Amino acid sequence: MAENSLKRKPDNNNHERAQKKKRLEGGSRRFIDGPGVWITCVKGKERQTVGEIYDLFDSVASEIWPVEGEDEDGAAGSDGEELSLEAQIAKEVSEIKKPRSEQRFANCLTDTQCVVFMSCKPPVDPVELVMKYIQNIQETGVTRTRHTQRLVPVSDTCTATIPDIKALCLKLFEKFFSKEKDTKFKYKIELRIRNHTTLTRPIVIQHIASWVPEGHTVSLDNPDIFILVEIFKSICGVSIVRDYYKLSKFNVLEVANATRKQQSESVAE
Structure with a gap:
């Protein structure tokens, strides 16, 4: 009875690492397809730039276009109740196996140093996305990235x-x-x-x-x-x-x- 009453604390770090690995290894496209954002970055840091841009764009897009049913800690259900151990595991597995088509961003391979292209899936508007982030930097002085240099949105x-x-x-x-x-x-x-x-x-x-x-x-x-x-x-x-x-x-x-x-x-x- 005691074991059944225990709640499993979500391992958000493991979940985030699994998501990042999935996106870097399986979320790339062989062709450039818009709408999207051109990103210039430090030479030799293209892969790291892709990773930080995924995280950045997901965060900014969630503020502007929140996903229905999206929660902050991933540990509660839609009614706010704490999930059981089995439910939390099922939720994490479901997130990791989420079809690529449900992702809002995809890295399009450029085969060029210092240049990255991230395509955006509706309802994400690349111009609004970039402007939101740049204006936030203007207000705070914090970039939230290490290798990214310049962002150029393209509507299509x-x-x-x-x-x-x-x-x-x-x-x-x-x-x-x-x-x-x-x-x-x-x-x-x-x-x-x-x-x-x-x-x-x-x-x-x-x-x-x-x-x-x-x-x-x-x-x-x-x-x-x-x-x-x-x-x-x-x-x-x-x-x-x-x-x-x-x-x-x-x-x-x-x-x-x-x-x-x-x-x-x-x-x-």
Whole structure:
């Protein structure tokens, strides 16, 4: 009777290690698929970056898009009652064996040093996800990562050809600009091309600018919004963001250093 009354304390560390191992070894894709986030990192630390990004994105996404039935300690049922030993074991096994399709993030192999791509599954919005994290760094000065350097969200991806880029841009532009029909934006196109030789910067920028709806103007010095375009090998990703320069082009270390500097200056005063 005494044994049956004992409650098993959940081994959260073992559970977290099992989840991380599963994601690193079995959660990768051989192709880049968006929506997602481009991550640059310290050379030689790509694997560690993938691990810390999984943990970071899971944490931030849980704040914005909480999963139904998700609990904080994993030891209680949906009604708040303490689970029995057998139920806790079954819950942990179920979490470890969760199908990959239920995961919100997947590492897409880039086969390139210093570059990681993490795809995001709906309802996760890569732009909102990155902005939430960067703004948190701006407030606290804490990065919560060791090897990650810069994050670039892309709302979707396509093959890096002019017709496909046009179709993607028109879709994203319609969604963004239709929300604020009476607002005329000043915009700037921020283009980065890596491991790609077919399309040139002037051609891509010229085409994208021609697809922006009428009434919105280019501003290189003081734009309201930024159209981020990332071309990597045969893939192109696009997103529209605000405060890109203000937030140090989403460089997590620079944002953290700026905040800590302001904090130290405030204390000195």
